[in-house]
Amino acid sequence: MDSDYNEINRAVNMKQLYQEEPCILLDEKKIKSLLHCNNLSIALLEKTESTNDYFKDPAHKSKKPAVCIAEMQTQGRGRLGRPWHSPFGQNIYLSLHYPIQKDISKLLGLSLVIALAISKAIDNSCALPELTLVKWPNDIIAQDKKLSGTLIEMEAESHGVSHLIIGIAINVNMEEASKRHITQPWVSLRQLTSSYHDRNPLCAELLNQVLLYLEKFMAEGLAIFIKEWHSKDYLFHRQVSLKSNAAIIKGVGSGINQHGQLILTLPDGSEHAFSSGDTMLMKK
Numbered sequence: 364m365d366s367d368y369n370e371i372n373r374a375v376n377m378k379q380l381y382q383e384e385p386c387i388l389l390d391e392k393k394i395k396s397l398l399h400c401n402n403l404s405i406a407l408l409e410k411t412e413s414t415n416d417y418f419k420d421p422a423h424k425s426k427k428p429a430v431c432i433a434e435m436q437t438q439g440r441g442r443l444g445r446p447w448h449s450p451f452g453q454n455i456y457l458s459l460h461y462p463i464q465k466d467i468s469k470l471l472g473l474s475l476v477i478a479l480a481i482s483k484a485i486d487n488s489c490a491l492p493e494l495t496l497v498k499w500p501n502d503i504i505a506q507d508k509k510l511s512g513t514l515i516e517m518e519a520e521s522h523g524v525s526h527l528i529i530g531i532a533i534n535v536n537m538e539e540a541s542k543r544h545i546t547q548p549w550v551s552l553r554q555l556t557s558s559y560h561d562r563n564p565l566c567a568e569l570l571n572q573v574l575l576y577l578e579k580f581m582a583e584g585l586a587i588f589i590k591e592w593h594s595k596d597y598l599f600h601r602q603v604s605l606k607s608n609a610a611i612i613k614g615v616g617s618g619i620n621q622h623g624q625l626i627l628t629l630p631d632g633s634e635h636a637f638s639s640g641d642t643m644l645m646k647k
């Protein structure tokens with residue numbers, strides 16, 4: 364890994380020399396030095412198929428939380444079976460493996476809480492308290508475009524232990540050339556702030572916030588987060604189109620309930636709660 368990294372660093376320096384493009388690689392020591400907990404094990408990979416899949420291998424599962432971060436993914440996966448474009452050295456692709464002693468049915472609303480943690484980490488890192496909003500169920504939006512997404516996978520075991528694999532992507536310094544690979548409107552932190560971002564402090568802040576929010580969620584459930592969701596709810600009082608299975612439902616975003624379901628007010632004035640699907644704002 365070290366010699367590979369030296370090679371890559373040389374390539375990166377050459378790139379900077381000729382194109383005046385900065386590129387700071389991920390650095391395990393830097394990330395660890397900024398973490399609030401000191402026993403999180405980190406696997407930092409130059410390249411992997413998918414950081415979520417890294418934890419599908421039983422050899423990589425442990426009884427304590429662990430994280431896999433990659434400079435690039437060759438088979439990055441998004442929600443609903445979509446591919447996730449993951450070019451080298453530009454963004455954050457990270458999965459947190461989190462073993463729990465809880466029944467998976469008690470985790471309603473988890474994806475919303477993770478979205479809030481990511482939003483907080485990004486806002487803190489940029490010192491812009493209102494930079495990001497959350498879009499049900501778990502996208503992070505800035506300037507009406509997608510900045511970050513989450514893919515949460517759960518595995519239950521018979522003797523009470525379940526495993527969460529929380530995969531997070533943040534568009535940090537993504538280059539314009541990626542445009543042709545991505546079908547939905549996206550934005551990067553670099554575009555939002557007009558400056559290049561070192562991903563190391565952002566990775567550490569992301570892990571700090573996600574671990575903190577998870578700890579609170581495991582102890583107290585979703586109820587304590589509803590107010591925060593409401594303050595960042597991108598869909599609230601807006602015309603929303605929800606694609607759930609084969610159906611498309613149109614209504615006005617009316618917040619979430621205590622189970623984390625999306626509430627839509629339909630054209631006839633009735634309110635309905637939805638548990639899954641993909642949301643979009645309707646064009647005016």
Ligand code: BTN
Nearest residue numbers: 413439440441442512513530532
């Ligand atoms: C989405 O569709 O919005 C979710 C995108 C999640 C992508 C991340 S990148 C790290 C982890 N590994 C994957 O293969 N997917 C998630």
